Amino acid sequence: MTFSLVARCPDTGMFGIAISSSSPAVAARCAYARAGVGAVASQNVTDPSLGPLALDLMEGGMSATDAVAEIQRRGRFIEYRQVLAVDRNGRTAIHSGPNSLGIWTQAQAANVASGGNMLANDGVPQAIVDGYLAATGHIGDRLIAAMRAGLAAGGEAGPVHSAGLKIVDKVSWPVADLRCDWSEDCPIEAIAQLWDIYKPQLDAYVQRALDPRVAPSYGVPGDE
Structure with a gap:
């Protein structure tokens, strides 16, 4: 009931994950960075x-490979789970248990891995990886492009209702953590629209946390 990708930007060292599902609030349960x-x-x-x-x-x-192998060793009911990982060196690893739901498959390359279950077809994860590798710009832009490519390739077998995008950089908190927990419209496009709004403000939010004395104005009534 889900398709996703995890990725690393080799230029900035940022990590990101984007995910969508027919289930509600998928990013709250499934996205970690x-x-x-x-x-x-x-x-x-x-x-x-x-x-x-x-x-x-x-x-x-x-490494991502060793971590996923350890997850396979330690995890309970691991035959039901899908786990995707990318590490600080851009190495990727995926576990897809044989009891994954419906059509399930995976694809990976340096710095990016994708997997899904209950898919419309088995080409969706490869389309996501290809979409990420073909895109340019900020990792957030590339994550959105990849999810749109997965959706265009068929996406889930049924309509998706939730989506999320999470990005981490040099600080201990996510610099972007955007979610659409339920929508009757396309949640991926909802996240894309939210990213377009959030992206120009991302650095300012980080600066306000680090030193509000030199941060940009807050953009609220009465702020000067």
């Missing part, structure tokens, strides 16, 4: 504990 460490998607009959565990393992020095 940590600055300087990596990004992880934990999906398909989701075990939300696997995302933080994979990040902890990679922060402790494991």
Whole structure:
């Protein structure tokens, strides 16, 4: 019931994840990223504990491949889970359990991995990877382009209702954490529209956290 990608920008070191599903609030349960460490998607009959565990393992020095192998060893009911990971060196790894739902498959390259279940066809993850690699600009732009490519390739077998985009950079919190938890319209386009609004303000929000004395104006009534 989900398709997603995890990615690293080799130019900036940023990590990002984008995800969409027919289920509500998919990003709240499935999207994990940590600055300087990596990004992880934990999906398909989701075990939300696997995302933080994979990040902890990679922060402790494991590659994405070793971390996913350890997840396979430790995880309960791992045959039902899909886990995608990218690490600080751009290495990627994917576990897709044999009990993943419907049509499920995966694709990966350096700095990007995609997987999905209950898909319209088995070409969707490769279309997502190709869309990411073909796109340019900010990692957020590339994540949106990749999700649009997956949707154009067929997406989920049924309509999607929720989506999310998360980006981490040099600080301990996500510099972007955008979600559409339910929509009868396309949630990916809702996230794309929100990203267009948020992107020009991203650096200002970080600066306000680090030192509000030199931050841009807040853009509220009465602010000078």
